[in-house]
Amino acid sequence: MARTKDPAVRTLLVERAAHMLRTREPITLRSLVAGTGVSTMAVYTYFGGMDGVWKALRQEGFTRLGARLATVTMSTDPVRDLTALVVAYVGNALDHTDLYRVMFDANFDLEDAQAADDTLEYLVRAAERGRRAGRFRADIDPLELAIQSWAIGHGLVSLVATGPLPRRTLGHGAPMLTALFISAGDRSDGCRTSVEQGWKQLTPPGEEPGAE
Amino acid sequence: MARTKDPAVRTLLVERAAHMLRTREPITLRSLVAGTGVSTMAVYTYFGGMDGVWKALRQEGFTRLGARLATVTMSTDPVRDLTALVVAYVGNALDHTDLYRVMFDANFDLEDAQAADDTLEYLVRAAERGRRAGRFRADIDPLELAIQSWAIGHGLVSLVATGPLPRRTLGHGAPMLTALFISAGDRSDGCRTSVEQGWKQLTPPGEEPGAE
């Protein structure tokens, strides 16, 4: 018995906000709706306020991350695949630096808290396959190995994305993952080549992905 | 031929800002100077604006981190010491969560850019001692090992501090560092005990350090 929200408006605003983040325009209540035809009130009906916009933006970040992880094609080599997933994680952070920063902002609250777990799940499954394939010891917990891989990727790329480390430092990711996987039971020589196979997918420093 | 700035005012404001950060009061131009007797203009004469306050706050964060790293007593076991330094880094991040977040905020610019390098230098020196002591291979670059240790500590604690991982996840730090040090040449059994020696300094989850 009343008007219904138009979901197109919501996605329009989220995408515009993500775009403004990328172009480094300050995202304010008024600048966000400027030129879209919708009024400032729309922000409150769809997001409850600017906080809601940021929350939706974090969600969008995880959605894009999930989409990127989904593009990683699985091979017969689980160690390569796990590495490739970490590389995809790092690549996503580099391609959407500002959105990536927002994702882990002050208050980490998402609309769908499951989203973060879902992305981790990609890593967990690869770790599981690695254990089943005999690359990792039987007493290795796939979740723990996934978390450790995540921490390595996140630690490196966040230090690079926020400034303190130069971009070439990302190269340390391969030896670090190799060390981790070997400690999980993988054989030294095979691990190195697997990780290198997965790691070489990383976008080279000079090559920025087509801006917008 | 004119008035001079009183350095006490500057430190007063920085410490007050750090305190407000800790108590989660919003830091605004007016709230910062409220009750201090100084007027809003002081913020501009001493910091050039609120941006300058945040920059000084980042600097303060690195100063406190450096002070904490300096308290780590060096032993005859460089691997233990390197681990203890990472533990100190993690502990500092947990004790000053909000300041830690500010340190790696949007634009990573410090008043003294050297400060970040200085903290890393602690790790580098421990890695050097480890190599001289024969714990790490001769071809290991102490700087690289330090960066990798940093990335592990930072990755873990930042994922914990910003929300996605529960605090107990920090326990993964020990096996990760062990894997890293073994890959750098340390012997398996000795490494494990060294890392455990250094790691047990970490503040247990339940025990919050005396607030204020």
Place this chain on the structure above:
DNA sequence: ACTATAGCACAGCAATGCTATATAATCGGG
């Protein structure tokens, strides 16, 4: 002591996020 310089206090500016109120649109029931 005099003066030029720089710190300081106050007031006011545009811009911010948010809310109150009034208007208009639309879905459900008859």
Place this chain on the structure above:
DNA sequence: CCCGATTATATAGCATTGCTGTGCTATAGT
């Protein structure tokens, strides 16, 4: 097919934000 209740939307206004302009005052150097 229309009507009314309900909800989105538009506009205006609020307190607060960071910042700047204007004098005033304190002080360091000659």
